[in-house]
Amino acid sequence: MLQRFLTGASSYSHSVDHLIFLVAAIVGFWLLAAEGALFWLMFKFRHREGRGPQYITGEEKHLTRWISIPHSLVILCDIVIIVYAVTVWVNIKQTLPPAGQTVRIYGQQWTWSFQQPGPDGVLDTADDIRTVGELHVRAGTTYHFELVSRDTVHSFSVPAFRLKQDALPGRVITGWFLPTRPGTYDIQCTQMCGLGHALMAARVVVETPQEHAAWLQRASNPSLAAQTVPPATAVAPAIATVAEVRP
């Protein structure tokens, strides 16, 4: 259902979408049923001359059925939702499939920066590639991320991946994603982080293995990179705007 609003581009985006659809179907039914009952009763028992109210205490067995049966059904629906929701949650947040690659993500006022392994494939070595405002990943590879904040609380959100995780100062939070569909997607900060909160935009570029290899080569050769990799976003001028506003 969410696909209509926003593409899903990670391995688990479908499970989130399905969960939201399931919840929508269940609560949609209950919403319509309850609103229907409400409006029907409003119409049926509107005041008319010569018809007084009935005296009903709400303890009559044949009437309380109308409450207790739907109520048990609500409990049943709750259980279904809980089971599915927890399954999706466990899959995204609690299990950690083996990593093909690990990246480190830094949030700071008001930009995202990324550190990922260079050609040697190992993080925290001299050939690491550091980028600002742009994360390049390879479709079909499982990524682990280590999320760090340098100042306030930020929230790393990639709507197309159905991924969101707060970055807390002082903590390293690990998570994973597996990009599936090549393209360029938004990275947002979804936790209020100060003046430039709305300017804390970045991009994640999901590339085919060939494209990614080419990018890797360009990026790990700084002299080349400086000429050929223009910033794909308008983030830099936006930051300049904030700097002016800042007293």
Place this chain on the structure above:
Amino acid sequence: MSNETHLHHPNYVKVWAVLVVLLAVSVLGSLTSIRWLILITAFGVAVVKAYLVAKNFMHVTIEKRFVPYLLVTCLVFMALLFAGVAPDVMKHSGLHWENSAAKQAVESGTHNAAPKHE
């Protein structure tokens, strides 16, 4: 307070004497260096002292039932708060997260036992 029956006043000085003895116990306990003994004489005795004050000075046990229930409910909520928060704040690592700043503080703090002057 006209409609209230006068309550029976226990011998308050006696209660006070017991409290003072208990205080002495916890102070003496703190002079030892046996950790479990210190903790029991400190916190075990504190609970007993609090109970004695609540029972004898505040007359909680002969108050209307709902008053002790109310106070205990508040304490239970605080226990729930502790239980819900401690997994994040008291512990410094968990499933896929690590509070590296806190770990570092613990490490540097225990190494140089000198008080911090910041």
Place this chain on the structure above:
Amino acid sequence: MSTQLHAAEPGIFRKYLWSTDHKIISMQYLFTGMVMGLVGGYLAYVFRMQLAFPNRDVPGFGLVTPGKYNALVTMHGTIMIFWVAMPVLVAAFGNFLIPLMIGCDDMAFPRINRLSYQIFFFSTVVLLSSFLVKGGAFGGSWTAYPPLSAKGAYNLTPAGASLWLIAVVLEFVAFLLGGVNFVVTAMNGRAPGMKMYDLPMVVWLIVLASIMFMASVGPLVAGAVMLLFDQTLATGFYDPARGGDPLLWQHLFWFFGHPEVYVVLLPAIGIVADVLAVFARKKLFGYRTILYTAWATAVLSFVVWAHHQFIAGIDPRMANIFSITTLIISIPIAEMVFVYIATLYGGSIRFTTPMLWALAFIAEFLIGGVTGIFLGASGADIYLHDTYFVIAHFHYTFVPIAVIGTFAGLTFWYPKMFGRMMNETLGKIHFWGTIVGFNVVFIPLFITGAAGDQRRVYNYALFPEQARPELQHLRTLSTIGLLVMLASQLPFLFNFIWSLRHGERAEANPWRSNTLEWTVASPPPHGNFAEMPTVYRGPYEYGTPGRSEDYWPQNVPDEVLQRP
């Protein structure tokens, strides 16, 4: 605690500003809340205009810069919850209704009551003054997560942040004083013959709300003191570099923050119950069911708080527990709503303005309730957290509470408060404008939220996925809805002020209601009851068989009811 004894010399000052009369204090809370409601509405107008027409001067405000935008949304949230919903629903209605409905002359502690309002008024002044200080008002969102709120270097509004915090704590103190008073008055001051189960639902639920407030706010008061020290005295309670933990504040905040939702919900639900019974001419369908579900909700609401923090960096295993408790809380609430709907069965419904508001409350609150399930389901919350879906969801709960519920109560008790009837036609114009406007504001926001619009963003220009024109159209539509909703408040304001003088005079019991406040003159005199009433039955005896009247006031003794 003041112990000076004031002579009862009713000058203007004594009568309206320094009064200990619960009705006057209620009016003080009501008018302060209404003025703050206008302020909060104005703030909403400014930032919605910015969202619909980015970077153009907003008429009546000017250019909305990022810093101003943050302050606008922060203050809108703070004001609407703490300075509108709380004073009007809990304090104004609580003060006005509790003594009248339980049949006594005043609060148990009138001077503590007055002190409560005075502290509240002071907190209002402190909060509003934060707009004027250097750096402007606080902009770190109403949740005020540290370290952003703790360090001036991060939030750039050090003075505003501290004033915000002080104002909020003062407000808490005011409501603690008011709350203990409500509880004690309702427990001890009931008229002879009135058992706890004879209390009108609105009294019960305001009392329950006060109890919840008392039990939940403490840790946040402690947390606020720590945050204030972090801001002003360079402590490091929430500073990870110094052994503190920013997550602590989030927990303390939401341990209060979630019960707080029910603190304002319960009085509104109570108002709706009373209005519903009167205009359906029906006994409530299961008085005790409503009461027990309210208690269940109140208790459960203390163990669901971390569903606000699923992705905030808490241990993911804890999220499962809170997801389960959150969905469990839907069970009593669903039961309660079913009971409300069932109350209409067999009624004889009069669609007066208060009744329209009460019915609208149920219809709209249902939407707010069911959309909460999306957010309580932890897996779905990963995507929806901090999007406009959340905003739409909680406005579908808070607007029914603080706007619809309040108007249900105000239009219903206006005759009692001011001794005049309000104009029904203007009331209905106001109702339909508000309801239509409200839905036009927030239904589009469900969609933009589902499409990924994140909150507290003054301009989506940097986010191509969000800057799509179709989403921008929805945002504009939402702003148009807001303009309709705000414009619809004008007939209300006119009606409210005009009817004070020119409305039809209200008799003692214009709605033919059972509860005790309708047995005294409108407006009630000082001291309320010339003769203290005795209560013979519960508050919802409508349509009792064998009576010529379809209502049966609580204070009418049984022998009188034999038909004349």
Place this chain on the structure above:
Amino acid sequence: MSKSIANTRSATGIPSARLITWWVIASEIVIFGGLLASYSMHRLGHPEWQSSAAHTNTWAGAFNTLVLLTSSLSAVLAHKAADGGNGAQAAKYLRLTILGGAIFLAVKAFEWTTEIREGFTLPAGGFWSFYYTLTGLHGLHVLAGMLIMLVIAADAAKNEELQRVECVGLYWHFVDIVWIFLFPLLYIAR
């Protein structure tokens, strides 16, 4: 000003003044409870705070516990006297309680000044931040209790408002109980 009828009614069987005291105590439990819970979880997570905690003066803390326990005794004796209708004696005991509070605060002030001189100020570390916040909040409650008692003692001496003696006593015992827990938490625990 005559009392409101609401104040004189007592549908629960507990007089309004005592009932409101219980509710105030309940709300205070969660204020102190929140702070103590925050402190405890930090303290358990930070063994290095022990080195700071070792600098608190256990003897001063123990003496203050003794002072508060004794003042609680005089508060409850004041209640007993008031119950027997002896306002003058109740006032005397209340003033003794106030004296106890004053001694407590004086010792507290001595401790604070010593500690601050040694460099252990409020921002000097996590333990000290909690220490000053906890003892400061508690000290404020002691001070508030003393002021209230001053007023109530003056009334009691004239045999007026004797029911208030018990209420302020309840509050005082509660403040005492908070200290009973603060003492081991801040001075002894290791």
